[in-house]
Amino acid sequence: MALLKIHEPGETPLPHEDERQIAVGIDLGTTNSVVAISRDEKPEVLRDKSGGNAIVPSVVYYGDGTPVVGEEAREHINTDANRVVSSVKRLMGRGLEDVKSVAGTLPYDVEVPEGTEDGAGEPMMVRLNVGGRVLTPVEVSADILRALRARAEESLDKTVEKAVITVPAYFDDAARTATKDAAKLAGIEVLRLVNEPTAAALAYGLDNGAEGLYAVYDLGGGTFDISLLKMQKGVFQVKATGGDAALGGDDFDHAIAEHLLAERKDGGAADAIDASDAKRLLKTARKVKEGLTDQDAVEVVVDLNGSKTTHTVTRAAFEAMIAKLLSRTTAITEQVLDDADILPEDVKGVVLVGGSTRVPAVRKAVADLFEQEPLSDIDPDEVVALGAALQAEALTGGSDNLLLDVTPLSLGLETMGGIVEKVIDRNTPIPVAKAQEFTTYQDGQSAMMIHVVQGEREMVDQCRSLARFVLTGIPSMAAGAARIRVQFNVDADGLLTVSAREETTGTEQEVAVKPTYGINEVDMANMLRDSMVHAREDMELRVLTEARVEARRNILAVRAAMEADRALLAPEDEETINNAIATLETAMAGDDRDAINEAAEALENASRPFAEARMDSRIRQALAGQNVDEVN
Amino acid sequence: MSNTEHPAHKACWSCKGPVEVSALFCDTCNAIQAPGQLDHFKRFGLERSFVVDIDAMEATYLKQQQLLHPDRFASKSGREQALSSQQAASLNEAFETLKNPVARAHYMLRLAGIEPEGGEGHTVNDPELLMEAMEMREALHDAEDKGTIDAMIKDTRKQARACEKDLGDAIDGNAFDTAKKLTTRLRYLMKMTEEARAKKSRLAAA
Numbered sequence: 001m002a003l004l005k006i007h008e009p010g011e012t013p014l015p016h017e018d019e020r021q022i023a024v025g026i027d028l029g030t031t032n033s034v035v036a037i038s039r040d041e042k043p044e045v046l047r048d049k050s051g052g053n054a055i056v057p058s059v060v061y062y063g064d065g066t067p068v069v070g071e072e073a074r075e076h077i078n079t080d081a082n083r084v085v086s087s088v089k090r091l092m093g094r095g096l097e098d099v100k101s102v103a104g105t106l107p108y109d110v111e112v113p114e115g116t117e118d119g120a121g122e123p124m125m126v127r128l129n130v131g132g133r134v135l136t137p138v139e140v141s142a143d144i145l146r147a148l149r150a151r152a153e154e155s156l157d158k159t160v161e162k163a164v165i166t167v168p169a170y171f172d173d174a175a176r177t178a179t180k181d182a183a184k185l186a187g188i189e190v191l192r193l194v195n196e197p198t199a200a201a202l203a204y205g206l207d208n209g210a211e212g213l214y215a216v217y218d219l220g221g222g223t224f225d226i227s228l229l230k231m232q233k234g235v236f237q238v239k240a241t242g243g244d245a246a247l248g249g250d251d252f253d254h255a256i257a258e259h260l261l262a263e264r265k266d267g268g269a270a271d272a273i274d275a276s277d278a279k280r281l282l283k284t285a286r287k288v289k290e291g292l293t294d295q296d297a298v299e300v301v302v303d304l305n306g307s308k309t310t311h312t313v314t315r316a317a318f319e320a321m322i323a324k325l326l327s328r329t330t331a332i333t334e335q336v337l338d339d340a341d342i343l344p345e346d347v348k349g350v351v352l353v354g355g356s357t358r359v360p361a362v363r364k365a366v367a368d369l370f371e372q373e374p375l376s377d378i379d380p381d382e383v384v385a386l387g388a389a390l391q392a393e394a395l396t397g398g399s400d401n402l403l404l405d406v407t408p409l410s411l412g413l414e415t416m417g418g419i420v421e422k423v424i425d426r427n428t429p430i431p432v433a434k435a436q437e438f439t440t441y442q443d444g445q446s447a448m449m450i451h452v453v454q455g456e457r458e459m460v461d462q463c464r465s466l467a468r469f470v471l472t473g474i475p476s477m478a479a480g481a482a483r484i485r486v487q488f489n490v491d492a493d494g495l496l497t498v499s500a501r502e503e504t505t506g507t508e509q510e511v512a513v514k515p516t517y518g519i520n521e522v523d524m525a526n527m528l529r530d531s532m533v534h535a536r537e538d539m540e541l542r543v544l545t546e547a548r549v550e551a552r553r554n555i556l557a558v559r560a561a562m563e564a565d566r567a568l569l570a571p572e573d574e575e576t577i578n579n580a581i582a583t584l585e586t587a588m589a590g591d592d593r594d595a596i597n598e599a600a601e602a603l604e605n606a607s608r609p610f611a612e613a614r615m616d617s618r619i620r621q622a623l624a625g626q627n628v629d630e631v632n
Numbered sequence: 633m634s635n636t637e638h639p640a641h642k643a644c645w646s647c648k649g650p651v652e653v654s655a656l657f658c659d660t661c662n663a664i665q666a667p668g669q670l671d672h673f674k675r676f677g678l679e680r681s682f683v684v685d686i687d688a689m690e691a692t693y694l695k696q697q698q699l700l701h702p703d704r705f706a707s708k709s710g711r712e713q714a715l716s717s718q719q720a721a722s723l724n725e726a727f728e729t730l731k732n733p734v735a736r737a738h739y740m741l742r743l744a745g746i747e748p749e750g751g752e753g754h755t756v757n758d759p760e761l762l763m764e765a766m767e768m769r770e771a772l773h774d775a776e777d778k779g780t781i782d783a784m785i786k787d788t789r790k791q792a793r794a795c796e797k798d799l800g801d802a803i804d805g806n807a808f809d810t811a812k813k814l815t816t817r818l819r820y821l822m823k824m825t826e827e828a829r830a831k832k833s834r835l836a837a838a
Contacts, residue, residue: 338829557647558647560661561649564660607648611649618649619650
């Protein structure tokens with residue numbers, strides 16, 4: 001039985017040396033970002049000019065000139081706080097409704113552009129009001145990515161246009177799309193969006209040649225993720241993942257800040273706090289938190305509204321403040337273990353990721369839950385970027401390792417009564433393609449609203465709305481007679497495309513799930529223009545590269561066929577084919593895409609008689625074989 | 633012609649030469665092919681039977697993903713990337729279907745031309761099972777401590793295992809009516825286990 005032809009791994013040819021481009025790994029974090037590169041499966045973080053810090057704070061200062069990113073931007077918090085944006089990742093792909101839940105915890109004004117609450121009433125991504133400028137979270141993220149790209153180019157002394165960018169496993173479709181859009185604005189081609197915990201596991205796994213079940217506990221500035229991975233023979237398989245997209249170290253800072261304010265109030269100083277006070281207070285709170293990692297108590301001076309107060313925060317007091325937040329992470333972890341039908345003792349190792357896992361109480365909570373000391377020999381601030389760099393190298397240079405990831409949240413459709421019909425369950429391996437059939441509920445119904453949602457709850461209004469579109473042109477039929485097939489595709493980046501089709505007539509509509517909370521095409525085009533990225537040239541270059549890749553494949557395929565079936569090749573055909581190949585190769589050396597495509601078509605025509613001869617020969621063989629069988 | 637043992641051929645999109653319809657790659661030019669209408673069992677080189685060795689199947693699954701996953705085609709042409717995505721998705725679907733006993737039973741019933749219960753337009757019509765499920769649900773509703781729920785989970789899992797075994801005998805013995813009933817029962821048992829677990833974590837979080 002020759003049904004499945006399995007090629008040995010590594011046999012698929014690697015791209016030519018000249019096509020290998022530098023690809024970096026980027027951890028675009030809530031609080032901090034890191035860029036790394038891997039060569040020969042040895043990843044390293046890229047540091048600043050002085051060779052010092054790997055961490056770039058995800059903070060942007062919008063002064064009068066070009067935006068300033070990183071440590072320098074953070075310095076402006078004390079003097080010009082309302083032009084400083086931090087923790088913007090929390091707003092990626094979020095509408096005003098989502099942000100209300102974290103309202104007050106954000107140190108800047110958020111708004112929704114005018115005219116979006118009327119009309120179709122489609123919710124849109126929030127905008128930030130930064131010193132009079134209105135910015136989308138995507139633009140701010142793009143500024144951070146530009147700074148990381150610049151750091152990489154400076155450090156490597158090469159152009160960097162490709163990257164693997166990490167996202168929280170729990171990021172929904174809107175947030176993933178927003179991240180990809182930000183990269184586009186920064187002139188970076190995203191080779192793959194990889195989930196942060198998966199990247200961390202990759203960094204650990206490759207280093208230690210680990211086999212078995214591992215848990216990755218990732219508590220960053222703004223998000224919490226827990227993932228369970230099975231590692232075997234070079235395959236990293238995500239078994240289950242869960243988390244909370246709005247829970248992180250920022251909340252610890254908040255708890256401390258609130259505590260400090262409460263103490264001041266008890267001391268008689270009732271503060272009216274504006275956004276810039278809040279930013280400074282949070283900065284103080286973060287220092288307290290960091291101090292408590294090594295010390296049992298930290299003394300701090302708060303200077304607000306002209307009154308200075310001195311406070312002592314003990315580690316015990318801090319741990320009491322965050323106990324509730326920590327128990328949320330352990331409850332989610334238990335749920336994920338249950339989902340995967342795994343007991344804590346089955347877990348061979350626990351990887352800690354994210355700066356917040358430096359907090360001793362976090363480590364203790366993890367150790368208690370899994371009944372073992374967590375692994376932490378790779379810097380938790382760098383581990384994700386290192387894993388992303390490994391994956392970037394694997395995607396551009398080939399690898400024997402493979403990541404198999406899953407959908408973090410269930411995807412479904414709204415049905416009668418606002419009930420969600422799940423089409424793809426959470427923790428389904430990706431890529432995935434699934435279809436479900438629906439029918440009309442009224443006689444003569446000619447259109448159907450397709451409402452795509454993401455989440456685990458049963459009612460639509462408790463899930464996140466991803467997109468709505470209307471399938472029109474359904475032929476007039478009795479209720480229940482039409483057959484509407486809705487197809488969901490989730491690609492390896494975790495991005496969803498939905499199409500709907502009426503089966504009896506073939507009326508079809510397809511949407512990449514993008515509109516809700518996304519940025520529409522027009523805005524995106526304007527931003528690209530504003531950002532001075534040469535989008536058009538970029539696009540043309542990409543098309544030219546694709547034409548060359550395709551032409552090269554074409555030549556290799558024809559040569560392989562000539563090798564395999566030389567007996568069927570007429571001498572005059574061989575000459576025509578060889579000439580066509582030579583012409584195509586000449587065209588490929590140039591920059592004219594149309595010339596390449598024309599020459600490729602000519603090669604196809606030249607090799608057609610040969611291809612037909614090969615098909616005929618195989619059919620004859622098959623028929624001959626059948627005759628023998630019949631005789632038997 | 634229809635009963636021929638010889639695999640059917642189609643033209644490879646890349647080298648235009650003949651390639652078996654179910655082949656993953658062209659054996660002449662090595663190009664990845666579109667997924668054919670391949671039976672999930674055949675995809676893993678298995679006989680059609682309810683009893684599957686999941687570990688062995690997983691090993692085949694991983695080996696094939698190593699070859700077909702889009703990450704292997706990141707620097708290939710757009711067409712090859714799209715085909716790889718389709719192939720990897722088909723492979724995932726086959727594995728997910730055969731791995732889960734209820735999904736596997738549904739799949740096998742459909743292959744036999746029988747629509748399983750619980751799908752569209754099918755209501756479950758087994759008073760005994762409905763009664764049993766109702767009682768379980770009430771017991772779960774009343775349960776208030778971890779110990780009671782743990783005992784319930786243990787019990788439903790034990791019943792599910794027994795049910796799965798009977799279901800295998802029924803399907804592989806072509807007793808499809810029985811198989812249909814047992815599939816519904818297995819589905820209920822697994823759902824109850826899930827609900828009990830959910831309640832347990834709710835209790836733990838409270």
